[in-house]
Amino acid sequence: MTSGQGPVLVLEDVAKRFGPIEVLTGINLTLSRGEKRALIGPNGAGKSTLFNLVSGRFAPSSGVIRLGEKRIDGMPAHQLNRMGLSRSFQITQVFGGMSLYENIYMAVMSRHGKRWSLLRSGRVWRDIAEQTRELIDYAQLTSLADRQASTLAYSEQRALEICMTVATGPDLILLDEPTSGMSRVEAANMVAFIGRMTEGRTLLMVEHDMDVVFGLADTISVLSQGQILATGTPAAIRDDPRVQDAYLGGSAH
Amino acid sequence: MDPKDKATHSPARAALLRLVPLALLLGALVALPRFSDMAFLNAMVLVCIAALYAMGYNLLWGQAGLISFGHATYFAFGASCTIMTMAAIERGSSFPTPLLPLAGGAASFLMGLVAGWFATIRTGVYFAMITVAITELVRAIVQRWDTMFGGEAGITSIRMAWGPIGFQKLIDVYYFTLAWTVIGILLLWFLQRSPLGTVIRGIREQEERVRFLGYDTHALKTLVFAISAGVSGMAGGLLAFTNESTNVALYEGAYSTTVLINTVIGGAGVFLGPVVGATLTTLFGYYVANLTYYWLLYMGLLFMVIVVCAPRGISGLGVDAFRRLRSDAPVPWGRIVRQAAGWLAMALGCIMTIELIGAVVQPSYGALARSSGVAWPPVRVFGISWMPASPLTLGGIALLFSFGALMLRDGVVTARRNVAKLAEAIAGKPEPGP
Amino acid sequence: MDAFLVALLNGLVYGLLVFMVSAGLTLVFGMMGVLNFAHASFYMLGAYAAFLSGRYIGFWGGLIVATLAVGLVGLFSERLLLRKVRSFGHTQELLLTYGLFFVLEELVKLLFGPTPVAYRVPDELRFTAFTIGNSQFPFFRLLMGATALLMFFGTYAALRFTRIGLIVRAAVERPQMVSALGHNVPIVFSGLFAVGSALAGLAGAVAGMYYPTSPAMAHELGSIVFVVVVIGGLGSLNGALAASLLIGVMTSFAVGVESTFGDLFRALGLGGLALPGLEAVQFSSIAGVLPYALMLLVLLWRPAGFAGNRA
Structure with a gap:
């Protein structure tokens, strides 16, 4: 776990090449505690790559990524999670054959370090069950707790996805297009849901939908051609002429 | 975990329902x-x-x-x-x-x-x-x-x-x-x-x-x-x-x-x-x-038939049958009898073919043919002697296969429907692959 | 030096043979993600088909008939069997081809018996191609190598310079995309499956004369071919070629080594490590182990294989 008041996530001069193609160059980025940052940019700007670098899917070609005090670039996913970084997936990845309760239970188990257990007795298991219940209640998914995940509606599965991401108790939450494939109304509900679930936590997300971005983020970084073009508050970004250029003559996506 | 059958009202009863047959078996x-x-x-x-x-x-x-x-x-x-x-x-x-x-x-x-x-x-x-x-x-x-x-x-x-x-x-x-x-x-x-x-x-x-x-x-x-x-x-x-x-x-x-x-x-x-x-x-x-x-x-042949027609194996078929029995849906006896007859005919046809071929290609069979002076000496399958080259034998086998195919046609259609349903259930869950 | 050259040539020929069988498997696998367990069975069928037809129409005719017949068998197994379970996913396809592998072996046992059949190099081809020092290199091995080389260049050219080849190459990389571009991927795939099977059949027809033609030959070569695909990387012809040649040459040289495990342990300063009876075992007798050991090493060093970029 990271500690202290320092930044939660720091990227220093991070670059990523796939063969001869340079996807990201000289990315510098700092997320302070409690900040909610959105990464936006036109298609092909390198958002997904950056996201995958931070979440540990790829290792950067050069540069340093720190979570709190510790270097995390190139670290395997499970260790990243144990250090306090958790991510959601753009294509919903829930355990379809299990109940909603079991889905979240697995995440809470991991937070308590119970990754190899054969027995389910002792105080810690009562805590795990209790915290699972609490989280489900807090997410207002109580009525769905016993439903098999694959039978849930799409937006319910997305909500479950967010719940699992939060349930490992991370310092930093990465959300990959949390409202992709949703209708206007569903997306608006999702924004409120994410806001409630991630209250007081640090958030980094990639999102296309500007309503969602402005609804959730308190700072925005704009990525263009593999570099960070601008970082600032939503209002500042909206008025930045460079950003409007990058987005094809000002039409915001 | 299982979709709740309406007959299993309480978990205790469901557990009992599972334990009793197991205890009897043991x-x-x-x-x-x-x-x-x-x-x-x-x-x-x-x-x-x-x-x-x-x-x-x-x-x-x-x-x-x-x-x-x-x-x-x-x-x-x-x-x-x-x-x-x-x-x-x-x-x-x-x-x-x-x-x-x-x-x-x-x-x-x-x-x-x-x-x-x-x-x-x-x-x-x-x-x-x-x-x-x-x-x-x-x-x-x-x-x-x-x-x-x-x-x-x-x-x-x-x-x-x-x-x-x-x-x-x-x-x-x-x-x-x-x-x-x-x-x-x-x-x-x-x-x-x-x-x-x-x-x-x-x-x-x-x-x-x-x-x-x-x-x-x-x-x-x-x-x-x-x-x-x-x-x-x-x-x-x-x-x-x-x-x-x-x-x-x-x-x-x-x-x-x-x-x-x-x-x-x-x-x-x-x-x-x-x-x-x-x-x-x-x-x-x-x-x-x-x-x-x-x-x-x-x-091996049974294995392939199971893979194509009943991917969940015999116990999967059993579970489905059990569910159906406990639901109110009528038992499709007609279809079950047709399928059983079809598979039986197919199996008999296969066994006849394989046993006849197996006997005929043996070197000893060739020797027998030469010594007895008959081109196709009889072969015993199921305790009966068959003339391998006789139109009766060959026609019988062909009849078994065509009867089987006829009986199973209906089954193939249902199987296709089941396949489509299963595929739908699987979709969204990535297969282990490259 | 002469012995070295002979061992090298033998290794290359064996490697090319392995490649002939691997090529079809890796392309089919790359294109549709179907691992055809029965691919090596087609190799076996090729040998038997050539043996059977060669009796009536001679050696060369047998080669052609075997190639075509096995290609047809491949085509039918794809269209009549594999398609049936495609919607169930790769697991079911894998199981089905495994069943086919098993059934084909038993069928061959039914028809030809469990022991090797007398499929031999015809007399007119039994002569020495050239001599290196005191070692004679039989013409037939040269023919095996030449067939494999011809096939390699043929396949390479077909993939490189024809329109179908372009589609296949693209489909190995991005199957959905190619299908979205309006190409009939299933037809191309059936064709590829048939051609891959035919090549395995040809390999079997050529190799069956040199190695014993028996129901076990599918199993023996099959596991080596899997090693080649794992080492070579997904759908990569170049990777498969490199892996095949490496395995062929390695095995060929190991057969010539007269050291024992005891020598190895002593050389490593582990002379005291007395595993009962193992030190008397000669390396040459377990040359067959080398491909598998190589696979484990490659898995450690580069899990996606030589040419793999998609894991």
């Missing part, structure tokens, strides 16, 4: 030696071994979604190490005889840790290929290392008495095997129900998700592989204990194939499915293998 198995002759008891010992082997194997498949094509290695290694321990007891070691299967299980577990670590680096079909290659690797070494594994002659030992138990009579061996099989299956049951079991199922469904929840999936899969190998090794140990011998032929592909076929026929998706498959093929093999040379060919 009671019948315990009482069996009173009613059974030696031959059947002998067959049941083999059934127990095959069942435990298949259950250990299916931990990997049914729970973790990994299909091994080389499990014979762990079965055989368990047998080898058990026989070596038996030899050590014979020489005066104080290892208690009743714990012998554990020696085999532990050895295979350790081997499974190493092999599993390599095999689970990759998933899906790569995993399958690596298991094949590892089996070949071990086999090549074992077959050359005669002083250790006994070569083709194998190693023999005897079951030493332990306290009051002599282990000399078949009935002792039967109870011993049955007890260890039940212990092994209970172990697997508890593993499945444990928190670890939940994580393993999670790996099967969404491995990446599990990793991003903080679980080291490679280590977990290695552990599952090793446990699966260990239980298979226990089964191998039971075989060594029963036969009082092993040899390197156990390491061959046939024993990997058998367990895979048993699991598919029984059904990988139901906990005790592999037991069903192992029981059927072992008993059939025990009694039918004497009647035909082509038993393995029939088994």
